[in-house]
Amino acid sequence: MKKLLLIYKFEWKNLIANRIMVLIFLLLILSGLYSIYYGQTEIKKQTTHIGYLKQQEKVRLDTILYRMKADTSFKANKAAFQRAQNPAQLNRFVKAYAINPPSPMASLSLGQRDLQPYYVRLDATGFHQQMNTSEIKNPLKLFTGNFDLAFVFIYLFPLVIILLTYDIYSAEKEQGTLPLLASQPLKVSQVMWIKVSFRLLTILGLGLLLTLLGVVLNGISIAHNLGKISQWMAIISAYTLFWFALMYGIMALRKSSAFNAITGLGAYLMFTLVFPALLNIFINIQAPPPAKNEMTNLIRTRSSKQWGNPKSWVFKDFYLKYPQYNDGDTLNFYKWLYAGYTITDEKAQEVNGQFHRQIQKREALGKQWLWITPAVLAQEKLNQVAQTGHRAQQQYLQKAQAFHAQLRDFYYPRIFKNKKVTIEEVNKIPRYSTQEVKRN
Amino acid sequence: MFKYFFIKELKETLRDARFQVMGGLVFILLITATLVGYRGFDQLQQMRKQAQQQVRQEWVGQGNKHPHSAAHYGHMAFKPKPTLSFMDFGLDSFTGMVVYMEAHKQNDILYSQAQDSTSLIRFGEMTIAFVLQMLMPLLIIFLVFASITREREGGTLKMMVSQGVSTRKILLYKISSYSFITLLLFLPAFLIASTLLFRQSHTALQTHLTGKFFTLLSAYWAYFMIFIVLSVLISAFSKTSRMALVQLLGVWIFFCILMPKATANIADNLYTAPAKYEFDDVIKKKVEAGIDGHNPSDKRFEALKQQTLKKYGVDSIAKLPINFSGLAMQVGEEYTDQVYDQEFKKVQQVFKSQNRVSEVAGLINPLLAIRQVSMGLAGTDYHHHVKFATEAENYRRKMVKMANNDMMVNHKPGIAYKDYKVGRGFWESLPPFQYKMASLNEIVQQNLWGIAALLVWFLGGFALILYRSSSISIV
């Protein structure tokens, strides 16, 4: 124990005295701080947008309420009142936003949040039709990716670990201090262990420090997110341990410093760049991304047929499936329109199911092979903790679709039963509930 | 004299076990990247080509209907994979690949591959560009870091100088030997690539293919030379091989890992693009209230009506010799187009300003320079994306205008909408959608920063060799 502390003390002095090492640590901490700041700005942008959209939603509902309350003896007010009462027109006017709010830890690992939509404007018309939009994004930015805390851990930490460990043994040999060390009454391997453990503790401490900084600077409540934070720490600790184990293995070969550095960096290259890229190719060949243009084609073909055929063309299918709405009316414009939306949406749902299966196949393949690259594995896990991964997005879309079904359940009976919407019912219009985890 | 030097460097390198392992690895990866890159490209290209043909057939064979209905049915434009894109996927996986073109509105370009992938795609794609941009510099560093320090440590530098060779010559010889060895590594892949490339018959959409290919080749050669010169210089001015290696690895990490991300993110914070809903709101507002906010759509409609009536000297729409709805729609369409153009320009300007940050940063980081030049030549950069979007939009306008004009001239008043129809001949008069890549000249102009940065690095490196080589310590 005494020896352990002695060596730790000596190593600490060595570390502080090495100007390059101190510089590297400073750079690492600076990168960490920048990444925290950057993650924060990205998420802040999204929350500002979300806040604005929620407010817009409220403004629209208030407008409806105002129109319904207005004095209808004026001609202009009356027209507005009638529009507000008509469920089909009301549906188009209100629109709600299905929102995927950032989870508390999202700013630490932005994951796919910049790539995927986090808000969709929805009404009771076709769901898949309304999903066909994309956010305005600079593709170059998407291509280079995010400088978030997860990036610092996954890309930069291994490099520092390699730098810290590549010459633990070989430097002693090359400086000629090894025989001196070996002549002392303790095993050389023991000394090496202690040296490695010192560096491991330093790096783990730094990881903990940066995580805590990220948590505190982002105002994430520790009490509410203790589980997530500890999961996060567990992931980065495991990842750090992996790199130390690897470097220890390389060290154990007792080759020169240059050999260790090159082998370590070679492994880094393989695990963070080459294997992920090869795996990506493998998945693309085994299960190529779905050709989603089929969806656009389906929708436009359906829509063209609907407008090009007599109204009965739509009603025939629709009333067969939804006899509860069949009151024999085959002329009403709104009924015809909404019946068409539903039928098209059902067809689209089938196509979407195919896409979904293909995407799941891709995901399953990824899961099966991810172990070959710990870097991606760690990234995926961090995204899971931050709820910014592909999975979280899928869940959000499912939720959005369920919400769409709620909207449909509200408007369709009123449209097809020719019911007006009353002022009392305005408050019953479904609103998307995010069940947001509190951000403190 | 150079002959002896060159043979010795070649022998030494080829016999070095480290080089054998790493060079072999990079070589294999490069060949793999070429083959799978080509396969992936071919798959996508075939798919999109077929889809485009299918859409065309559907357009031509849509049967007899009102031209405006056809404009609503619309058309789809698939972003073709440029022939050279198999060498550098560039932004293609992150941009949409198809746009639905219909009357009245511009749609988004949809369905990027990245959206259907896990975070795996953020780790990079295995293409020639990836290997050449990221891995090759590292191989060069491993190859060259000890080039001078080892000679100094082993006393052979002293021997060489005592044999009457100047240090400047030694550095230049080293550089030329290593550039040859690098060439040996990447030339086979380029040969395979060029066979794959020129074997293709359907290179119609690609202009200046040969020129682009060889420009790409020389750009990469310049990029490697930059790293070779840099590594030789750092080796020459380092005391020990270990110091040289650590410094060069630091440079690589900074160039290839740290800086690209940092610049793109800083640029993103510097210039803010609007969110999609904000953009849509502005468009809607401007179309309704007029671009200047004082010319609402109903007023515009009324003005057009009066103007048209006056032009034909009649007092009601029914008496007009033309179909007023067709005219009004076309005029409305053109007004909306103006608004779109204005707003899209703004967004594109924001993105171009963002990308400019990375371009200028090429002066600090040659990776950013080559990345930009390579994507540009491969036809997968932002400029090409904008070009595709613009051409698709122009095609949409052409289609809509054709429909509106026909309606205006031929759909006489009094005939019901459902009774006026046109057929195959009319559909065929719209030429198929054809997207032409930018010419070599255009690409060079778009990537002046990148090319300039590569040149500055290249010439700067050699200037340093020439002016500082005499101050290298021999002992």
Next chain:
Amino acid sequence: MLEAKDLTKTYGNKVAVDRLNLTIQPGDIFCLLGANGAGKTTTINLFLNFITPTEGQISIKGIDVVANPLETKKHLAYIPENLMLYPNLNGLENLEYFSGLAGKSFSRDALVNFLLEAGLQEDAHKKRVSKYSKGMRQKVGIAIALAKNAEVLLLDEPTSGLDPKASNEFAALLQKLKQQQVATLMATHDLFRAKETGTHIGIMKEGQLVEQLTTQEIDHSDLEKLYLQHMN
């Protein structure tokens, strides 16, 4: 042949070589003696223009070394103290390379002869240098010098670390070159060899040439006494 006039080299305020005056004629073997750090290697490096003098003139065959570094190198051959050569090449290839750099090209037989003349066994010629002992590497160095057919030989402790037999063979080679009127400047710690092989002896201390004499003037034990006297 070799000449230094008031040759001075300073690093900051440390004087490495202090107003050194030296002349070596063809056929001379000048042995520089002195403690570590006395300035012997610096003197040789100055003749090679590896470092530039702070003051004074230095010339080879009357040609100024600083003004015409490449010209002077045509006339000299040099063997450093610890010559590592290129470990992945064999002895023959190393020799071919260095003589090629000097602008000479030889047939394979001629190269083999140089190596043999330098005392390297033929079966070692095609082994990689990484397998060589120090003495074998030194012999390749001698072969390089022989191949250059130089008039001036600069040697930096060539025999340190060599076994007595190799050392003896080396001395014989130097004698042979002396017959060919080669001027040799050799830094060494080996007093015995200096007396046996050298024609002149100089003792350096703190950058100064404190003693200069011919080997005929002094016997071996007196040389040692003189040396130690200066060192204390």
